[in-house]
Amino acid sequence: MAERKNNETSRDTVPDAVVSRLSLYLRELQHLIANDCETTSSTQLGRLLGFTDAQVRKDLAYFGQFGYPGIGYRCSELVGAIRKILGTDRSWPIGIIGVGNLGRALLGYRGFDQQGFEIAAAFDTVDDKVGQEFEGIRVYHISDLEKIVEKMSIKLGIIAVPGPAAQDVANLLVDAGVEGVLNFAPVTISLPDSVQLVGVDLAIQLEQLSFAVVNRATNS
Amino acid sequence: MAERKNNETSRDTVPDAVVSRLSLYLRELQHLIANDCETTSSTQLGRLLGFTDAQVRKDLAYFGQFGYPGIGYRCSELVGAIRKILGTDRSWPIGIIGVGNLGRALLGYRGFDQQGFEIAAAFDTVDDKVGQEFEGIRVYHISDLEKIVEKMSIKLGIIAVPGPAAQDVANLLVDAGVEGVLNFAPVTISLPDSVQLVGVDLAIQLEQLSFAVVNRATNS
DNA sequence: TAGATTGTTAATCGATTAACAATC
DNA sequence: TAGATTGTTAATCGATTAACAATC
Structure with missing residues (x-):
């Protein structure tokens, strides 16, 4: 499915800072969902956490493509994706x-x-x-x-x-x-x-x- | 006393990462003192914490000169200096x-x-x-x-x-x-x-x- | 003295930001 | 369609490492 150099096990090393921001994105997304937001954008997530929109997109890009050009990200979908990345999709x-x-x-x-x-x-x-x-x-x-x-x-x-x-x-x-x-x-x-x-x-x-x-x- | 561009309030901004390593140096120094070490070196501190010796010296250099060429750092002296930097020299x-x-x-x-x-x-x-x-x-x-x-x-x-x-x-x-x-x-x-x-x-x-x-x- | 180690500069490496074509 | 926003590349910025003269 995904093209690029991708090969699952040969993924570039991910900086620790990226992983900890991922946790913050997850936390904000869960709040957004609790407040009935269905979609969000890199700009909104960045503003909530004090990051640039470019950084939000770049961080996510380490792991794949989760957004929709012109629309943004579906909150619940992105929550699922981040939990899977972090390994917290299981107990x-x-x-x-x-x-x-x-x-x-x-x-x-x-x-x-x-x-x-x-x-x-x-x-x-x-x-x-x-x-x-x-x-x-x-x-x-x-x-x-x-x-x-x-x-x-x-x-x-x-x-x-x-x-x-x-x-x-x-x-x-x-x-x-x-x-x-x-x-x-x-x-x-x-x-x-x-x-x-x-x-x-x-x-x-x-x-x-x-x-x-x-x-x-x-x-x- | 100290030369350079120094002017006390116009110190360059210190990266967060440097400050948190400072806390780690402090912790290791306190352990060294507890084990009766009087002096240490950037190499030893780095090895204990998994950093390069250059990084230890560079981090400290943000705040002044605390070591003795050929000798290293006197543990208790450096503890005092770091506590002062962190503001924990008082209660x-x-x-x-x-x-x-x-x-x-x-x-x-x-x-x-x-x-x-x-x-x-x-x-x-x-x-x-x-x-x-x-x-x-x-x-x-x-x-x-x-x-x-x-x-x-x-x-x-x-x-x-x-x-x-x-x-x-x-x-x-x-x-x-x-x-x-x-x-x-x-x-x-x-x-x-x-x-x-x-x-x-x-x-x-x-x-x-x-x-x-x-x-x-x-x-x- | 010879050996060790600092403080600091220059070189390298990596991370962040800006910009923009592609897309909805 | 026009407006919005993505993913991604190139440019910028900052942090780490290597190297070395100065010092004890």
Whole structure:
């Protein structure tokens, strides 16, 4: 069907920045749909998010042709296309390691389900927590990680343990066979290339904000 | 002291990517210090974080000269310099709006204090929560926001409310006089240019991971 | 001194924007 | 049809890397 050099597996590498904008497009499109918009345009999407229209079109062009010249994009169609690109057109069972404050907050976070993520199990080492349920999610002992990961087909792991334990937990997740890790611990961890890693450090986000405030006269 | 075109306020705009790497350098330096390293080098820092040595030196060069040719960087000195650049050499009183799962997790998050952030007050609209304390932090009614922000010199606000309420809360924060907002709600909010905004969407982080996993054969 | 490492300039690489023919 | 908007190419802009004189 599609011409060009296309060959499915030999697609050019996509910059991270493009992928994260894709998520933003998806979020805006879902809002537009909630507000009964049937179609949108690169200009509208760009205006909503502070990007140029050219950038919106270019980003989408990495993955194919989704629009209609003279018309724009059908919102629901583009949502479907982006979810397919991101891999969220199916459900991802997730395991969370660490049932402290942050872990429990993530267990209760409603935003995940809506985007195709489903927290299947939690893990901890503290006896008082193991066997309990939080937000309807059962807490297992970390020593059962491999067994449960397999049984529940868990593909992604979220690390929500203190920094010093993070690398050990990461290793256990890799051994258990997960394919991707989201790390909330404030440390750099290293994984084999075959396992994907995304890190989120909440303190770093505040540092970015602090910098922006201190330098606001200069940079905005 | 410093020559060059330098004039303090006319510094070239610093790319966001540079600022976020600065936070990573800071984190690694703190680990090095914890492990009794007195000095480090651009090569070592780069290796720890997966950057080139040239990038480390170039990033720091935006802000001044912090190293010693032939020797490298004194860790504690560079930590001090980066904290000053990021504005975390002083304490930032923070207000958190929304005391649901995520808000409470942030209230209890130990990583903030260590980096110069201090959660001073929490706000909600739910009667059962107002007046309570979580993790030693008092919850006020949102209608007291302006008063408390002034009294406690709160400069940064964290939005941890559901999406539909986020823009309203943002407006209240701006009216109350905060200078920066960290938004955890999964919506795009808009603020006057005079108020800085950083957004963190947890579902988006998982989408990035999902994309990376689905495309791992191609891009890693 | 010789070896190491910085700060900085120039070269390379990649990402964003502008422009426009093709299309509805 | 005229107006709108796409997908895509070429031009611009910015960020990363390589190289090296200066320095300890």
